[in-house]
Amino acid sequence: MAEPVLRLIDVSKTFPGVRALSGIDFDLLPGEVHCICGENGAGKSTLIKILSGAYQPDAGGVIEFEGKPRVLNPRQAIALGIQTIYQEHNIFPHLSVTENIFAGLEIMKGLKVDFAAMREKARETLEYLHCAFGPDTLVGELKSGERKLVEIAKALVFQRKVIILDEPTASFSASEIDMLLEVVRKVVDAGIAVVYISHHLDEVFRLGGRVTVLRDGEHVLTADSRELTEAELVRSMVGRDVSAFYSRDFFPRGEVALEARNLSGNGVRDVSFKAYRGQCLGFAGMVGSGRSELMTLLMGGAKKEAGQVLVFGEEVDFRQPSAAIRRKLCFITEDRQYTGLFLKHSIGRNSFVANLVNMKRQLISPREDYAVGERYIRELGTKATSADTLAVELSGGNQQKVVLAKWFNTQGEIYIFDEPTRGIDVGAKMEIYHIMMDLMAQGKCIVMVSSDMPEIVSMSDRVIVMKGGRVAGELEREDISEENILSYSIGGVAV
Amino acid sequence: MNGGSKRSLGIFKKNSELQTVVTITVLFVAAVLLYQVVNSLVTRGFVEYPSFIYPSNLFNILQQNAAVGIMALGMTVIMLTGTIDLSVGMMTSLVAIFIAKAVMDWDVPPGMAIFYALLICVGIEMFMGFIIAWLNVESFIITLGGMIACRGIALLISNSQEVAMRQNLAWFKSNVFDLFNPEGIKVFNLKLNLPYYVILFFILTVITWAILKYTKFGRRVYAIGNNPQAAFLSGINVKLTRLMAFVFNGVCVAVGATMQLVRVNTGIITVGQNMEIDVIAAVVIGGVAMSGGKGSVMGAFIGAILMGTITNAMTIMRIQQEWQFLVKGLIIIAAVAAGAVSEMFRHRSAMRRKRTGVADTAAKA
Numbered sequence: 001m002a003e004p005v006l007r008l009i010d011v012s013k014t015f016p017g018v019r020a021l022s023g024i025d026f027d028l029l030p031g032e033v034h035c036i037c038g039e040n041g042a043g044k045s046t047l048i049k050i051l052s053g054a055y056q057p058d059a060g061g062v063i064e065f066e067g068k069p070r071v072l073n074p075r076q077a078i079a080l081g082i083q084t085i086y087q088e089h090n091i092f093p094h095l096s097v098t099e100n101i102f103a104g105l106e107i108m109k110g111l112k113v114d115f116a117a118m119r120e121k122a123r124e125t126l127e128y129l130h131c132a133f134g135p136d137t138l139v140g141e142l143k144s145g146e147r148k149l150v151e152i153a154k155a156l157v158f159q160r161k162v163i164i165l166d167e168p169t170a171s172f173s174a175s176e177i178d179m180l181l182e183v184v185r186k187v188v189d190a191g192i193a194v195v196y197i198s199h200h201l202d203e204v205f206r207l208g209g210r211v212t213v214l215r216d217g218e219h220v221l222t223a224d225s226r227e228l229t230e231a232e233l234v235r236s237m238v239g240r241d242v243s244a245f246y247s248r249d250f251f252p253r254g255e256v257a258l259e260a261r262n263l264s265g266n267g268v269r270d271v272s273f274k275a276y277r278g279q280c281l282g283f284a285g286m287v288g289s290g291r292s293e294l295m296t297l298l299m300g301g302a303k304k305e306a307g308q309v310l311v312f313g314e315e316v317d318f319r320q321p322s323a324a325i326r327r328k329l330c331f332i333t334e335d336r337q338y339t340g341l342f343l344k345h346s347i348g349r350n351s352f353v354a355n356l357v358n359m360k361r362q363l364i365s366p367r368e369d370y371a372v373g374e375r376y377i378r379e380l381g382t383k384a385t386s387a388d389t390l391a392v393e394l395s396g397g398n399q400q401k402v403v404l405a406k407w408f409n410t411q412g413e414i415y416i417f418d419e420p421t422r423g424i425d426v427g428a429k430m431e432i433y434h435i436m437m438d439l440m441a442q443g444k445c446i447v448m449v450s451s452d453m454p455e456i457v458s459m460s461d462r463v464i465v466m467k468g469g470r471v472a473g474e475l476e477r478e479d480i481s482e483e484n485i486l487s488y489s490i491g492g493v494a495v
Numbered sequence: 496m497n498g499g500s501k502r503s504l505g506i507f508k509k510n511s512e513l514q515t516v517v518t519i520t521v522l523f524v525a526a527v528l529l530y531q532v533v534n535s536l537v538t539r540g541f542v543e544y545p546s547f548i549y550p551s552n553l554f555n556i557l558q559q560n561a562a563v564g565i566m567a568l569g570m571t572v573i574m575l576t577g578t579i580d581l582s583v584g585m586m587t588s589l590v591a592i593f594i595a596k597a598v599m600d601w602d603v604p605p606g607m608a609i610f611y612a613l614l615i616c617v618g619i620e621m622f623m624g625f626i627i628a629w630l631n632v633e634s635f636i637i638t639l640g641g642m643i644a645c646r647g648i649a650l651l652i653s654n655s656q657e658v659a660m661r662q663n664l665a666w667f668k669s670n671v672f673d674l675f676n677p678e679g680i681k682v683f684n685l686k687l688n689l690p691y692y693v694i695l696f697f698i699l700t701v702i703t704w705a706i707l708k709y710t711k712f713g714r715r716v717y718a719i720g721n722n723p724q725a726a727f728l729s730g731i732n733v734k735l736t737r738l739m740a741f742v743f744n745g746v747c748v749a750v751g752a753t754m755q756l757v758r759v760n761t762g763i764i765t766v767g768q769n770m771e772i773d774v775i776a777a778v779v780i781g782g783v784a785m786s787g788g789k790g791s792v793m794g795a796f797i798g799a800i801l802m803g804t805i806t807n808a809m810t811i812m813r814i815q816q817e818w819q820f821l822v823k824g825l826i827i828i829a830a831v832a833a834g835a836v837s838e839m840f841r842h843r844s845a846m847r848r849k850r851t852g853v854a855d856t857a858a859k860a
Contacts, residue, residue, distance in 0.1 A: 322730035342721040344789050353718050357730035362711050
């Protein structure tokens with residue numbers, strides 16, 4: 001067996017409050033394509049960042065490159081020959097393919113850039129990869145699939161030894177996926193090792209190399225994909241300890257609070273659902289499946305193209321979030337810092353701001369928002385000295401409580417939670433769940449988007465699984481399981 | 496909860512821009528006093544009461560800065576929403592020329608001329624504000640265009656010539672003290688002069704302060720300046736609020752420009768030249784963040800007066816105009832740099848507190 005080009009031995013990575021990776025062993029042989037699979041949050045991104053030198057592993061972990069232990073930083077990783085191709089494009093759209101390939105690493109002839117040599121090298125490589133475009137094409141004119149090829153061509157030109165592809169096909173059409181897989185095979189033929197991260201299991205099987213599965217930051221298995229079935233792979237991605245689940249009470253289903261009929265817009269296509277009082281409707285799916293986009297659309301934050309939205313049986317057409325708030329909708333957004341909080345403002349101000357829409361009068365005393373802030377600090381158990389504390393000074397869980405206070409103060413009836421516990425430590429997580437339970441007990445309606453499997457399985461009364469902006473499946477309470485959710489979200493595999 | 500008085504003094508707390516400028520002002524005041532004392536000792540042989548702190552000179556400072564101060568009120572609101580308006584200086588020239596021309600050549604009564612000027616300012620600001628808010632484009636560029644256009648209009652109206660007035664707006668200069676004693680009130684043999692327009696400045700400051708602190712509009716201004724995305728999702732009409740801020744600024748510019756015309760009595764393109772710099776400087780050293788969402792009108796008010804005090808002190812010390820520019824520029828840089836540095840420290844200590852706070856709760860659990 002060939003000597004591995006890259007090897008991780010007992011690598012762990014801990015962030016404050018979270019263990020993202022624990023004791024991972026991983027090896028990569030020259031000329032193989034090695035796929036990494038796992039759910040959202042399994043540790044794939046962390047692993048890539050360690051391989052590319054962006055993160056340093058915790059003490060004790062060893063990274064070996066061609067048999068020698070190394071401490072990597074991003075520049076060194078590239079110098080050794082490890083090229084990471086991230087999901088976002090790292091390109092200059094106004095420059096040609098050649099210029100992009102050689103950006104920052106131009107071939108020089110004295111003080112002059114040797115453009116002819118660069119062009120020739122680029123042309124050769126593109127030809128080897130069977131690319132349909134030439135070295136002089138402007139990258140801005142290429143399709144997203146072809147842009148990825150430019151980055152792969154770059155890795156070939158500079159004779160990298162390892163290429164890491166992070167979800168390369170996230171926004172690809174079927175023909176672009178075919179093209180990419182073909183190119184990956186050619187790259188591997190040239191003796192380069194490829195690390196391939198993907199949510200799409202069919203790609204894993206089509207590539208046919210080894211697979212490593214991660215779950216909750218731990219190594220589950222490494223095997224040859226030809227010896228695995230899809231069902232086995234899915235099972236290894238989910239199987240989880242029961243203690244991670246939250247046991248909740250269930251309440252009787254009330255009237256329909258929020259309903260969508262064939263709703264389209266903001267990247268979402270033809271979505272229909274009903275959400276009831278006293279229940280939590282979960283939205284599952286891979287990151288980028290259109291769940292947050294759907295929620296923004298429901299709140300009036302984006303333009304509706306077709307279909308209907310009904311609130312308590314009445315058809316509505318929200319042009320702005322303010323209209324939705326008047327109809328008792330609340331939107332606890334995915335990103336507290338960027339779309340939820342006013343970080344430089346006090347807790348009081350933050351708690352008060354959403355209810356401005358519902359107030360008839362124009363005059364407000366600063367005492368009012370202080371009082372509102374103090375009330376919700378008490379009710380939600382926020383850890384803060386007073387309502388004058390600035391939001392920026394709070395921890396994640398307490399910041400989330402301030403966001404909740406903002407919405408409770410509007411006397412909302414329908415609560416849309418987008419990733420309610422992202423970046424929150426375990427203790428605060430439980431508190432947020434209790435608050436959500438209280439809301440359901442009061443007969444409020446909850447719609448929850450979550451990529452956290454235990455969360456969505458244990459909190460939801462029903463689950464809608466989305467894929468590519470559409471509803472891929474709907475699960476009633478007795479059918480909700482990680483296996484079922486995952487099989488819908490990666491494309492209808494029977495488990 | 497803190498008392499009201501504590502809060503109004505609190506303007507200096509956590510406002511390193513103002514703290515820095517106060518410190519610099521104190522230095523300048525000390526310098527000018529020393530200068531005057533030594534000067535009188537050398538030339539006359541005895542210590543004279545320094546004329547810098549004659550009440551009449553202090554009132555002078557207020558007069559010299561009332562117009563800039565009024566315009567700083569509007570600029571505060573604009574900058575709190577996270578935008579900026581570079582056109583205020585040239586709009587001042589436009590207003591001054593328009594009123595002078597209307598009153599002198601077109602026989603419009605002064606009151607009406609001022610009213611029309613107000614409409615013009617609000618109109619221009621609405622136009623710019625609309626484009627900035629609805630098309631979501633950089634206010635810096637749009638108002639730069641507005642500034643150049645205003646200059647063009649002003650020159651067109653006046654045929655590039657100055658229009659002298661005959662004290663048609665003298666009422667605004669009437670001395671408040673004349674109301675109490677027609678002879679005037681004298682201190683150190685110098686008549687105290689507090690024109691109505693200074694009083695107007697005070698009144699407008701209080702009104703703006705109240706609007707920002709006690710109204711829904713004020714809340715919205717701060718919210719969209721701090722985080723426009725969160726404000727939108729919290730039900731605030733970001734575009735309309737931005738537009739309203741520009742309208743409010745239009746009113747402030749119209750009033751400020753009229754007061755500037757009252758002082759100089761001539762409609763000429765130089766009336767408002769570079770005035771936007773003084774206005775923005777006052778607001779920035781008053782502690783209003785360029786990025787929006789932080790700062791207050793009282794800061795800008797004090798900022799305007801402090802800058803005026805420093806300028807006055809330098810003039811008394813016979814420092815040349817050229818040097819004055821240099822010093823003023825350095826003061827603005829120092830104030831903002833000090834603000835940024837202390838923000839950094841505060842952020843760091845907040846993070847530390849946050850971390851130990853988390854550790855505390857973890858230890859308890």
